[in-house]
Amino acid sequence: MKLRGFVLLFLVFVTIISFALNIIYLVGDGMSFNQLLLASILEGRVLTTMTLPYTAIQTTYSADSWVTDSAPAGTALFAGYKTLNSAIGVLPNGTPMPSIFEIAKSAGYNIGLAVTCRVTHATPASMYGHVTNRNDEVILAKQLAESGTVDVIFGGGWDMFVPTAQGGRRTDGLNLIEVMKSKGYEYITTVEQLNTVQSSKVLGLFAKGHLDPVSNRSSAQPTLDVMTKKALELLSKDGKPFMLMVEGSQIDWEAHSNDFYGVWKEVVEFDNAVKVALEFAAKDGNTLVIVTGDHETGGLSLSKGGYTINVELARKAKGTTQMFLSQYNIADKEKFIAGLKEWYGISITDAEYENLRQIPSNNLRRELARFVSEKVGFGWTTFDHTAAPVPVYAFGPGAHYFTGFMDNTDIPKIIMKITKLSAISFPEVKTTGSGY
Template sequence: MRKFFTLFVVLIILVSLFSQVRNIIYFIGDGMGLSQAYAVSMIEGRPLSFMKTPHGGFVKTHSANSWITDSAAAGTALASGFKTNNGMINILPDGTVVPTIFEIAKAYGVKTGIIVTCRVTHATPAAFYAHVKSRNEENEIARQLVESETVDLIMGGGWANFLPKNLGGKRNDGLNLIEMAKEKGYTYITTKEELMNLPGGTNKLLALFAPSHLDPASERKEEQPMLYEMVKKAIEILSNFDEPFILMVEGSQIDWEAHDNDIYGVWKEVLEFEKAVQVALDFALQRNDTLVIVTADHETGGLGLSSGDYKIDVDKIRKFTETIDWIMENYSPKNRESFKEAIEKYFGLTLSDTDIDRIASAENSKVEFGRVMGEKVNIGWTTTSHSGIPVPVYAFGPGAENFTGFLDNTDIPRIIMRLVGYSLQYPLVKEPVMK
């Protein structure tokens, strides 16, 4: 038995010595704190895929100017290893422009990819390739994405930021960035069918499936792919080349559902995110050279998994079938009877006249509705914004043991660069590309 144990230990050591990080698949659940992940685990009645990874820790998320970060500052920290002020992307408070891990990796010949369910010019994806003083400069961010060619594979929404107004877009400068991308060798697609039929040898891809964000996971149109489908195709494409790759995948809309204090919406968005993570883990399990990291940019909503009485009514949550957004778009609390009937039909709950009056008279009826529904199932929300709660990080593959303990969000890209043998101090001289 002792000889067997010794042999096993030696084998593990040898595997670790010869397991080198070649590929990185970097998942960011926007707004996904431990409460959001664990709540979905409770509802599903099983641990989520990333909860079963052998290594994990916790991550501080504060920005340079606030204990409560926004996605731009958090994205900058996760993509460049530097703290900046809320709203800024890869430009420090003193004006210094900092390179991202994608820009550095590209300098070494690494393939890069971004997959999101929001606009590809939104704060988190932009943090991996853009440099702007304000995250709101999405037309400028789109220009930088195409002109820099930092990202080889892009999937998400937001084609309106790439087109001039006379073609249905949002640009006032007349630039047709989609045509520019084609000239630079990008294949451009707009539907799930086109994505599924793409050959594995596609070299550069710009896939924009909506003029703005993709539809929520629970309401995704047939022509828009699910996150796991995009991840599966991206891995197929990126792994078809001799070069290593870094792929960033964001579960973008977990955050938005938490902003609405919508437990059903959070459930469905985290579940979509988890399915995408499973695709990456299945790929990594077949190899010894791919590191999968799962974390979040911040927590949203201050979700509490009980509002009292030592209970949470998971069985009631499981009966929910629609998001708060969907209900408020289709029913009005001012039409009392139809609203009551809708809640009974889609949530299995009965609202009192007092509940409905409270929703109808609130300054933000949608959020108030979310809070009422939360109270019905014994969960609580402390805010409709972000919180300063540390978020989890999970890791699987070679080097995963480095993502343990209590980390800062700036540590994550620095550890990644160290594991792949690159330095964030790479002399990437870059002038600000903003106007």
């Protein structure tokens, strides 16, 4: 009798797991409405992200500031509570709390991540990490290796996993790549290996640090859509439910630099990954796709005045200002001015050149990017994050919950509700934004 009861419970568990909802959670770092629309305008088409049937608007503030950084933003998106700027996976008092990915893993889900930054950077680390300072990436690498939370890991940053003697950043002598291999992970570093890998547990680190910007990324490093497609293949092949987090990591960095071209191309790469996710979900029928940003960066405006944007001129740009400055030295006035004309179609006065010439070299890239942006009609208010709300898009079972005005902490709460994974109580944290 006891045996029959055990078998019945086991079958119920298997049935629940077999029909559990898959989640593909895509985050455009630094991406809000205007970053999406900028790319849409310059592409001359509606982006795939914009076609999802359900849309919401979310606030992004952290526990101690109306303007969040990516660490508490990732924690809010993946764990459902506010924390301090710089903190990952802990309450403001430092108490560790699980993310929905950790909870899902304990319930039998396969878990994956695909990013264009180091896999120990703030957003991916918010899936599995617990630190008070996001800069503790060598600690986060150890937490990733030891926790076993994430089965499929694609991104950059092998330097955080190996000792300084092997070109890494670890001073504890640990080689976490070998540790993970001993735990059953297959380690890959090339696009060729990515294309052929079939393991259910994979550590794919394709750069020492972050991947190169998509604007000038070589074929030796994969694009986000390719990593997303492979991750979905590996996570879904055994029939178990899965959760996959995909981040367009470098939208944020190009927006920090006020580079309209860089934002354009990073958003398009992210949108290509969204397309892969939607195609999988539409075919699968049991997968929820959620697309959002963690915050807005740059205070991007889609006009500098005059009721116009010079779209045709912007479309002809040849690259980011970082790429431009790698070829043109501002000290060579004649070639520099000719280069701006060739790359961006803009002319500058002697006075404008002299103003640029006086900028310290460490700030020249972003100041030139702002200058070029304004010449074609895009404006920026800051080189940092803002408190602007960001969109949330959804497709698939449960997508109808993602409408109206919400907070970033609401998303994981909804995920937990519709997956029926846990009845945990999400902690309430007094914040700067409480009670408004």
